[in-house]
Amino acid sequence: MGAHTKADVAAALDAIAERPLSHVFLVACGGSFSIMLAGKYLMDRTAPDLPCDALNADEFICRSPARLGPRALVILCSQTGTTKETVAAARFAREKGAVTIAMSLDLASPLASASDHRVAYRAHYTTGESIDASDSNYAVLYALLVGLLAQRGQADLRPALATSLAGLQPTIDKAKERLCAPIAAYAESFATAPAVYTLAAGPNSGAAYSFAICVLMEMQWINSQAVHADEFFHGPFEVVDKSARFIALLGTGPTRRLEERARDFLMRYGDPGNILVLDAADLDLDALADPFRELFVPLIFFDVLWVFAYRLAAVRQKPMLEARRYMKKITNY
Amino acid sequence: MGAHTKADVAAALDAIAERPLSHVFLVACGGSFSIMLAGKYLMDRTAPDLPCDALNADEFICRSPARLGPRALVILCSQTGTTKETVAAARFAREKGAVTIAMSLDLASPLASASDHRVAYRAHYTTGESIDASDSNYAVLYALLVGLLAQRGQADLRPALATSLAGLQPTIDKAKERLCAPIAAYAESFATAPAVYTLAAGPNSGAAYSFAICVLMEMQWINSQAVHADEFFHGPFEVVDKSARFIALLGTGPTRRLEERARDFLMRYGDPGNILVLDAADLDLDALADPFRELFVPLIFFDVLWVFAYRLAAVRQKPMLEARRYMKKITNY
Structure with a gap:
């Protein structure tokens, strides 16, 4: 993690150190919301005294949770910092007396300005810049939550996080080397699919959701849905035949069992040539320390899938970022 | 609400009256999980002292939340009471020291037996029996939660619930009369769609999810996804063109604003002939008292959509319940 990011995180945590807190809300939209699902997983697993919700920013405002008040911490995230629902959510949370921390690429953005405290992160997806993943949205979110837990006398995951952040980018680079070439072969089959489903559980749910939506x-206009690996068996699995296209994510943690069960079903009743499996067991994750091994797998998978998306876009002759017809093209909605 | 159901709810609540509680988990799979989303919405809106999570049953087991312990109440639901993940979740919760209440059609079922307390509800969807909606899954779940809140000295919503339950079935009957004939016209267009999306926010999210999956x-093998009405603008809306088929649900509560925004976009950029809108503002809901007006709308919508599904199945010549190829047909998964 870069010195600036580390300082931002420390300053935000210092600022709330004396504040009594009884709830954490993780609030964002779309891709930024997707990382909050992994944040909630971390909190659910390790925080007996800090219940946590992840909510879409405008749902958060309308729902106006009864637990939102002076004892609530609200962490908000928007890449550009201009997402209007998320900016409004920061204002709403402060009006309710909560303390707010913004995560954004831009510390001069409306979201950063609307929040009490702010932490910058970096991204390569839409900016194209070369970053170290220890400065990514997942890394910064985990650093905030881990710092919070340690500060409150709950689990001290700081050494494990520091170890994992140091090894994260090389781990991603190796994963790309291992996976990107073999999975490129699926682009031809997926290019003409009427629908592509992503499938995951636990901390991988957000990556599956983000890749789908x-x-x-968004970028390929392909019908899609992220399906939870157990919910799969309570309806969605009926769409499976030999032509169904699924991307199945398999992590390393306790929810892997759910993902394996769904993968096994897909391999049996689908056509393995149409089932793209990303399996963390195939990767060298030795540089990551528990519990961050399972918690960084969604970031690794998303980076790999991002490369796959470009391959898919090339086969479909539909350039990725240029493909949008509404987002950043029209404004009156 | 029938006398038996009322007695079941009262007995379950009496049994936990003296127990200190700090968290409520709502745990189920598929269609039963979908109603838990509305239960969580009710708790989020009205319970400052009882944080609440809704989780898929096997995710709940694997995640093993840190707040699951003797001060947790776990409400589980399975129509047949045989859903293996939900039965296992009840056992798991009890091992962790939590108190469990099962909701099922069958009080002799494995789920009911595996739980500390049990409440029967009734359903017409797959059983075909004629029921009063005050004995439905939504009604029983709300009765449990409302009783819990009153018992804990939080909001007393019992009078509003009693009023609403008395007027619920006539309200549903009128809604069906009002909506079923006009929306039947959409079956022809939806019959050949490569994908049908459902769209909702707040308490309607579960109904949209359940209808999709x-x-x-499950019953028509149509590609689908339930899209949150604000998340829609952060990716999914890019699939909208004149051929896109959406079912948009519009409720009556504070999250209606999100649903209206999405509906307006769909009407503008889609073909209104392919956008099926169910709008609670078109219904006579006078018999329902707040906050149960917005909270029973998803049940009303689901009942209306159930009729629509049969119309769709007739056009597609694909009978509803007979259409499954895996569920209740194969067992080794």
């Missing part, structure tokens, strides 16, 4: 739907 | 995918 922000990449396949 | 348990009806369109």
Whole structure:
């Protein structure tokens, strides 16, 4: 993690150190919301005294949770910092007396300005810049939550996080080397699919969701849905036949069992040539320390899938970022 | 609400009256999980001292939340009471020291037996029996939660619930009369769609989810996804063109604003002939008292959509319940 980011995180945590807190809300939209699902997973697993919700920013405002008040911490995230619902959510949370921390690429953005405290992160997806993943949205979110837990006398995951952040970018680079070439072969089959489903559980749920809605739907106009690996068996699995296209994510943690069960079903009743499996067991994750091994797998998978998306876009002759017809093209909605 | 159901609810609540509680988990799979989303919405809106999570049953087990312990109440639901993940979740919760209440059609079922307390509800969807909606899953879940809140000295919503339950079935009957004939016209267009999306926010999210995964995918093998009405603008809306088929749900509560915004976009950039709108503002809901007006709308919508599903199935010549190829047909998964 870069010195600036580390200082931002420390300053935000210092500022709330004396504040009594009884709830954490993780609030964002779309791709930024997707990382909050992993943040909630971390909190659910490790925080007996800090219940946590992840909510879409405008849902958060309308729902106006009864637990939102002076004892609530609200962490908000928007890449550009201009997402209007998220900016409004920061204002709303402060009106309710909560303390707010913004995560954004831009510390001069409306979201950063609307929040009490602010932490910058970096991204390569839409900016194209070369970053170290220890400065990514996942890394910064975990640093905030881990710092919060340590500050409150709950689990001290700081050494494990520091170890994992140091090894994260090389781990991603190796994963790309291992996976990107073999999975490129699926682009031909997926290019003409009437629908592509992503499938995951636990901390991988956000990456599956983000790839479905922000990449396949947004940038390729492909019908998609992220399906939870157990919910799969309570309805969605009936769409499976030999022509069904699924991307199945398999992590390393306790929810891997759910993902394996769904993968096994897909391999049996689908056509393995149409089932793209990303399996963390195939990767060298030795540089990551528990519990961050399972918690960084969604970031690794998303980076790999981002490369796959470009391959898919090339086969479909539909350039990725240029493909949007509404987002950043029209404004009156 | 029938006398038996009322007695079941009262007995379950009496049994936990003296127990200190700091968290409520709502745990189920598929269609039963979908109602838990509305239960969480009710708790989020009205319970400052009882944080609440809604989780898929097997995710709940694997996640093993840090707040699951003797001060947790776990409400589980399975129609047949045989859903293996939900039965296992009840056992898991009890091992962790939590108190469990099962909701099921069958009080002799494995789920009911595995739980500390049990409440029967009734359903017409897959059983075909004629029921009063005050004995439905939504009604029983709300009765449990409302009783819990009153018992804990939080909001007393019992009078409003009693009023609403008395007027619920006539309200549903009128809604069906009002909506079923006009929306039947959409069946022809939806019959050949490559994908049908459902769209909702707040308490309607579960109904949209259940219709997408348990009806369109499970019983008609139609590609589908339930899209949150604000998340829609952060990716999914890019699939909208004149051929896109959406079912948009519009409720009556504070999250209606989100649903209106999405509906307006769909009407502008889609073809209104392919956008099926169910609008609670068109219904006579006078018999329902706040906050149960918005909270029973998803049940009303689901009942209306259930009729629509049969119309769709007739056009597609694909009978509803007979259409499953895996569920209740194969067992080794």
